Amino acid sequence: MAxxxxxxxxxxxxxxxxxxxxTSLAEKVITQAEKLDNPTVEIPIRALSNVAFNKKKHIIEMGSKTQSRTLFNVNMAKRFAQTFLVAKACKELLDAGKTTSIRDLYYMTKHSIGKTSENTFENQGESDPIIEDLEVTINTLREELHLFASNKGSMVGELTLVDAGDTIDARRQGSGGWAVPSIVEDDVIQFKKCDAKFVLLVEKDAVWRRLNEDKFWRKYKCIIIQSGGQPARGVRRLVRRMADELKLPLYVLVDNDPWGLYIYSVIKQGSINLAYESARMAVPKARFLGLSSYDRERYDLPDDSTIMLNNKDVARAKQMMKYPWFAERKWQRELKKMLDSKVKLEIEALSSKGITFISDEYLPRKLKEKDWLV
Amino acid sequence: MAxxxxxxxxxxxxxxxxxxxxTSLAEKVITQAEKLDNPTVEIPIRALSNVAFNKKKHIIEMGSKTQSRTLFNVNMAKRFAQTFLVAKACKELLDAGKTTSIRDLYYMTKHSIGKTSENTFENQGESDPIIEDLEVTINTLREELHLFASNKGSMVGELTLVDAGDTIDARRQGSGGWAVPSIVEDDVIQFKKCDAKFVLLVEKDAVWRRLNEDKFWRKYKCIIIQSGGQPARGVRRLVRRMADELKLPLYVLVDNDPWGLYIYSVIKQGSINLAYESARMAVPKARFLGLSSYDRERYDLPDDSTIMLNNKDVARAKQMMKYPWFAERKWQRELKKMLDSKVKLEIEALSSKGITFISDEYLPRKLKEKDWLV
Structure with a gap:
């Protein structure tokens, strides 16, 4: 143990x-300035136009297109300066061995310019994209710049880990669980004794608490994590590290609606907006355990446990059917079945069959029958 | 130790x-039915009309007005039946020794009535108020009915507690902390070794992480809890139990805007909507540590760390000035100063004075100078 x-x-x-x-980013610019060249940074483009679905790796990837950001250009001068203000603040954080939130960074870097009424940043909406620019430009994650966004999610199960020097036995975390931090890189979190055979990520806190109360993780030797909706970066990075380092299969349990399926999709292959992170955040082998559009029949769920799809649901499902990463026949079938049945199903709908139906019947049968999609 | x-x-x-x-609620109704009376339940009214501010106890209390809910009344029959459906489901939970979410309870109690297309509940918006009715009618908390809402919040500090039989040493919870569950009654959570001298509740996760990274709780012998905005019931009940059982003073640190001040107010004296819970959730001695409208001058915070009040902020501040629990001169001064200065301040604004300014200067000076409001 470290x-x-x-x-x-x-x-x-x-x-x-x-x-x-x-430092080398800064040095390049200084060299340009000394040569009396126009100081320029090449920033990879973060937009749909520079995103592609890599079928082989099964992740959404950023392409190689870049844009130049130069100092001597009226439209770019401010953003050029902002880029280095953020870089400077990150350097201070790294030097001090401290981390901070992206909100904090905004306050750290905001000040009025000279005696003018002009500010370096008017609002956080200006500083956040600059952070992302910096991430892609020097090929780093924001966590490595010592910045964090929000944290969400909790975990219990058959694993011991070390968090900032404290040993956390996830088998003994009570009803609350261990709160997953937003920075889970291996200089903060290290995995120790693992007795788990798989990881189960559930979208909903209430379902996770059901499984924890029933000690599902002990009976089925696993780790259960709740993400509170779309997982925060900390949770995504943590399950990715578990897949890589602990070789644990990852099962995802979400609502049977377009939004639930999309949560699975982001975990699996990444998102369009943050395509540059896929290589280090996505878990291409993640398995979709449910709820499937076919579960209603397969598990004999009562009709009144369903909710009608609304117009937004229908539009989103149709949009998703066109994404290349939902092109495979199994996903087209899932989405088509959802649209045809005109209903969605929340995980909680399983409770109409009994409080512990999910722990005692649904999940065990799913796992036994290998009834999942990849 | 238990x-x-x-x-x-x-x-x-x-x-x-x-x-x-x-059971006695049900028996009363059965007796009425056997006597051929119209079965009736007296339900305390949960509305502003039945709420009063108890100046002596310093909490918002529910009055004694009730409304009758009877079976043989076209307008009430459904809600009468719903009340007992929810009561029955809670009885099942209690019998089984299980807890569940209010969302789950909705699914547990929702079914179509006979061969009609009528459902017991159309949506959760119908079942949630019935839960609250039941709480006030039999004078119990929903947690005692084994129901939970959402959970939020995490904790570290100088305390050991037992959570569902597992010992949690809050001094060794790493960077993530212990996730505060939504049910923290003394049959689940028990306090053990406490070395803390006070509890500090911060509204914001990012600020909490700053304090945890700086090990503020170790240096100042305290417990730090983040509530992620308006505290969930679990956090409110937990700090109340800490005040009662551990005799720890509670300090609250929120943004300097009307919403931050209101978070403090709810912690201190309860809310209008949930006035019936004040007696067991409010912490009347809670101390408002900041951010005060006077902190900008007192701590020499730069002008560009402020944000202009918007129309909603101004309207809310004016509304709050009229609440009896903000009637004292000190609160009127705070709110007036905020309105006069036309700006609000987030806790993160302290970072404009340096990353660790909050841990090294702001909080220590506040505590030393006893610069708080009660």
Missing amino acids: TKRELAALRKAKATKTLDKL | TKRELAALRKAKATKTLDKL
């Missing part, structure tokens, strides 16, 4: 690596 | 008490 000193050394080594990237 | 068996016995004793209340 000692606190070893962890600190690891943290420092990782910080140094990121600092080197920041 | 053994698992003792905890189970306590849980059972509490369940029995609630079951008795449910």
